[in-house]
Amino acid sequence: MREVREAFRRFWPLTRGDRRWLLAIIACVVVSALAETASILLFAELTDNALEAGSLDAFWGPAGAWLAVAVLGALVGYLGNSLATWTAERFVLRLRAGVFRHVQDLPPHFFQRHRQGDLVERLTGDVEAIEQMVVSGVVGTVSAAFSAVFYAAAAFWLRWDLALVTFVLAPLFLLAARRFTGRIKEASQDERVADGAITSVVEESLGNIVLTQAYNRQGDEAQRLDREARAWMKASVRGARLSEMYEQFVEVVETLCVLTVIGLGVWEISAGRMTLGQLLAFAAFIGYLYPPVRSLGQLGLTLTAATAGAQRLNEILDAEPSVKDPAAPVRAWPVQGWVGFHGVSFRYPGATRRSLDELTFTASPGELVLVTGASGAGKSTLSKLLTRFYDPSAGVITLDGVPLADVPLAFLREQVALLPQETLILNGTIRENIECGRPGATDEDIERVARAAAAHAFIAALPEGYDTRIAPGTAALSGGQQKRITIARAMLRAAPVLILDEPTAGLDAVAARQIMNPLRRLMSHRTTILITHDLTLAPDADHILVVDDGRLAETGTHAELASRGGPYTRLLGPAQGAPTGKAEDTSVLRV
């Protein structure tokens, strides 16, 4: 029960703005219940006065009234149900948008720790489960409670003594609900987890289809899916069996109640204390009473199933973004491009060792600083700190002397453009892909940067040119071509500080050479932090930082470092006269 309360406290505020509609829906339900009650009473009147007496004169009045009540009930029922669906879907819309917005601000390690399929399930299935509780649940409960009170009152009004006898059996419903609640919750929680796992397996397998096919892993992948699908099937069948058992049990209890009513009715009629019309109306009230009572009994089940979803969604909502906008941000200023790392150390949340250890360096406006070092040395981490995906655990990073923590986040990311290791392509046209560097850029601007990025020629040769649609993971363009599109995008952004993380990663020698000049053009007049194993551009660099195990191993220009015989010379490899070199590093350097 505590979980239900917590879920309500968290999600009920989302109904703000729609509460009057909730009231309107409940009003419709009340009117429907009143119409139903009236029609039952009219039916009793018809039975006693028209049917039993065989009088057509006594038929027209109640029949007309019944028809009018039925039409009113139908209109109100239609209105109430349509309104209920609309309100429920609006809630889902709002909740999903809120969770999605929150997810978008979460730090990279959150996504490394959660499988994508599972997140998808939380944003779809779990969001709907919460709606079932917060909107449909509330409306359903209030409606059921109103209806139950109406029909019970009408039954009491007709024959309080008979009603009392029938209600004695009511606790059986509650008993059944209590008995089944916990087990159905467990099954529904297992089902959701399995749902997420299935989506994850399908997504991972399809994303890795080349590996699957090249290494004949189809069987293994099918087995992986089969394992998760069986878990889902087990949970789903168990859930359905429990619900069915509950339904059937309730059916039997209901039959018991109806038989009791008829038995007592026959006795009363034979003693002349009741008319047939009264008995039929009484039986109808009791019959109408069951659905709302049943849904009240089932409320526990809906609530517990929904709390399973709420708990999974809370896990996302409780995850904090790793950085926040400063409480007292500095005002935006024309950024020159001074970058400073002052004794910066950093450990990833949950990690045992530091990925950066007291790193200090500065870059002046327009300078090219090349950061190199072995794989896992901490180079990409440096880019994540400079774009403020994380704050340092110790030390300060500054932009034009201003600590990054004081700079508004959106402004910072406008000033520091990141070209990450993986080529990021949006689902859209080539034009849109470049334009996202500076939304609202003109076609001339887009073409200018595409030319500078050596991308215009191949774009223009495409049948649809800049309107060619591309998407992540599609093969419409080669790796090098996609890279040049992202270079054009970064050029358009025109940020004073640029971070390039392994710009030649995944490209062959020819493609890597083709992007060298575009990269040089991109870097000119900007402070550039170039993170790379590929030392082709090393002679262009104003200074080079060699990072080893999170620490600054040495620094200097290419000429200084190459002749020093230290770690940099080893990275350059034997061709440059170095004594030895790590195989994994030198192979990349030879590109």
Ligand SMILES: Nc1ncnc2c1ncn2[C@@H]1O[C@H](COP(=O)(O)OP(=O)(O)OP(=O)(O)O)[C@@H](O)[C@H]1O
């Ligand atoms: N999300 C994370 N959680 C914990 N540790 C991490 C995380 N990301 C990276 N690390 C660790 O931080 C260290 C530095 O990683 P980083 O990605 O910065 O290395 P890199 O020098 O860029 O390597 P590469 O050249 O292979 O890209 C590594 O030991 C890595 O295992």
